[in-house]
Amino acid sequence: MSNASIRGALIAAGYEFVQFEPKIPGMWNWRPDAVAWAANSHGALVPWTVVEAQTSSDAIRPEVGLSVLARARDMLGTADxxxxxxxxxxxxxxxxxxxxxAVDGPVSPPNGGDGEIVDVDLVTTMLADELWKAAARSHDKGTSEAFRSNSDVVLGLTSFRTATNSLVPVNKETLWQARRHAVVDFERRGTEAGFLTSHKTVAQAVAQLAGPKLSGRILDPFCGTGSFLWEAIDYARKRGTGLGTALGCDVDQRMVDLAGSIGAVSPVPVEIVRTDALLGEGLPLTTSIVSAPPLGLRLQEHHQLLDGTTTRDGDLVALDRIVRLLVDDGRAVLHLPAGITFRRSADRYRRFLATHLRVAAILGxxxxxxxxTGIRSVLLVIDNAEPSDTFIAQLGEDWEAQLAPGGAALEAALTQIDGSQQ
Structure with a gap:
């Protein structure tokens, strides 16, 4: 039976959303033939029906497919x-x-085939698929501008048109998660986007290292698509740190638009603005800064640093600008190239930091x-406070496990930085 025939039968029964061979989290080597979504008793769309299509012969009975259906039910929680x-x-x-x-066809879902979409994986898949379609169209036209425009439209979607041409809304919290996941998924699978995203493990670790300082307003002066901001917002909500607003800045209007489309559905107010943070103009003082400044920039003009020296080293200028924005007892958690910790030209500035602020942690x-990139990097934690001991660790190939929530290196750093494990 063709996919079109299965889809037609399911739509005739009242289903709106039908997927063929969808990805199942945790089961990357197996996919069900078809999954149809329907409303549960609360009006949320959930995976309701699974269809296994088999090529038959006299030697094969339909019952051999029951084990496949059981696997799908266990993974998806389907009812039919x-x-x-x-x-x-x-x-x-x-x-x-x-x-x-034996039946004539699928039975109609008891609560109807439409409802509010709350499944993050479903929306992520649909958004990612639309991003790939936009990339394919722009590739055919030989221009990146078409993709930029189309991807803004894709990430701005708040509802989806179904096979019957109706619109089904997406839950706001679901949009908040799915827009982020779709951008990361697209960035990891291809080079068409040029999105500036950070590794999820790094972003989560940055949020935890910022920890109790995630109150009032959080700032990322070099936000890209906002990876650090979004993880910090999630952490602050979970821990109740009192975060009120978030501000992201980027010099690239493309990144501002992408981050803005995600921030528009954030559970806390988010403002994303276009500005060159390296110029150090117009940004507010804040309690918490999380950021991954651009790497290896060589600036055209010399900039004066807090220690009185001048430099065209973009890494040092970015670090200096961020330190200037911290209020008393504020904290910056930064992802920087490792060279900033040993580069000879930065000796004097490193001494300045060590004697005027609290360099709380350096995680290589x-x-x-x-x-x-193939560069080595560091997570640097700086408090605008009296100098004290610095937690230092150089992580190896297991760095993701070490930095994951509950990881040994992260827990040790948290214990020293804030006196107790978070």
């Missing part, structure tokens, strides 16, 4: 299950997935922590 044989013969499984009964990371 079918096997299609001979291209036209439908069989419905009983509740225990032990027996099959191997190549791979900065996407699409």
């Amino acid at each position: 299950h079918y096997i299609v044989m001979n291209g036209t013969d439908w069989y419905r499984a009983d509740a225990g997935l032990q027996r099959l009964t 990371l191997p190549a791979g922590a900065v996407p699409r």
Whole structure:
């Protein structure tokens, strides 16, 4: 039976959303043939029906597909299950997935086929698919501007048109998660976007290291698509740190638009503005800064640093600008190239930091922590407070496990920085 025939039968039964061979988290080597979504008793769309289509012969009975249906039910929590044989013969499984009964086609879902979409994986998949379609269209036209325009439209979607041409809304919290995931997924799978995203493990670790300082307003002067801001917002909500607003800045209007489309559905007020933070003009003082400044910039003009020296080293200028924006007892958690910790030209500035502020932690990371580069990097934690001991660790190939929530290196750093594990 063709996908079109299965889709037609499901739509005729009242289903709006039908997926073929969808990705199942945790089961990357197996996909069900078809999954149809329907409303649960609360009006939220959930995976409701699974269809297993089998090529039949006299030697094969439809019952051999029951184990496949059971696997789908265990992974998706579906309520209705079918096997299609001979291209036209439908069989419905009983509740225990032990027996099959011949039926004319799928039964209509009890609560209807539409509702509010709350499943993050579903929306992420749909957004990512639309981004790939936009990339393909712009590739055919030989221009990146078409993709930029189309991707803004994709990420701005708040509802989806179904096979019956109706619009189904997406839950706001779901949009908040799915827009972020779709951008990261697209960035990791191709080079069409040029999105500036950070490794999720790094972004989560940055949020935890910022910890109790995530109150009032948080700032990222070099936000890209906002990876650090979004993880910090999630952490602050979970821990109740009192975060009120978030401000992101970037010199690239493309990044401002992308981050703005995500921030528009944030659970806390977010403002994303276009500005050159290296110029150090117009940004507010704040309690908490999380950022991954651009790497290895060589500026055209010399900039004066807090220690009185001047430099064209973009890494040092970015660090200096960020330190200037911290209020008393404020904290910056930064992802920087490792060279800033040993580069000879930065000796005097490093001494300045060590004697005027609290360099709370330096966590060295191997190549791979900065996407699409081979450079080594560091997570640097600086408090605008009296100097004290610095937690120092150089992580190896297991850096992701070490920095993950509950990881040994992260927990040790948190204990020293704030006196207790978070």
